[in-house]
Amino acid sequence: MARRYAWADVSARAIGDAPNGHWKMTTILAGLTCEGLIASVVRDGPINAECFLAYVEQTLSPRAAPGQHGDPHNLSSRKNEEAACLIAGAARA
Numbered sequence: 001m002a003r004r005y006a007w008a009d010v011s012a013r014a015i016g017d018a019p020n021g022h023w024k025m026t027t028i029l030a031g032l033t034c035e036g037l038i039a040s041v042v043r044d045g046p047i048n049a050e051c052f053l054a055y056v057e058q059t060l061s062p063r064a065a066p067g068q069h070g071d072p073h074n075l076s077s078r079k080n081e082e083a084a085c086l087i088a089g090a091a092r093a
Helices: 049-063 081-092
Strands: 026-033 036-044
Touching: 026 049, 036 049, 049 081
Parallel strands: none
Antiparallel strands: 026 036
């Protein structure tokens, strides 16, 4: 992390530079149970409804035990009805 402010003599300019704008986003998805994390996946870039559905179908549903409840409350991709049905179906199985 670079400093955003600096000190300089009166009427002198503080000189410095910092990297700007080259950010890389990494998304981590995982299921949390009483025993620990299950079905963890790391993805480069943001998550969307299509990626979340693929995660639920291919990774989370096969590893979830019967009776475990899913609650992706902070994820906007949870509004995908197919993924919601898969999570609810896994909880009932």
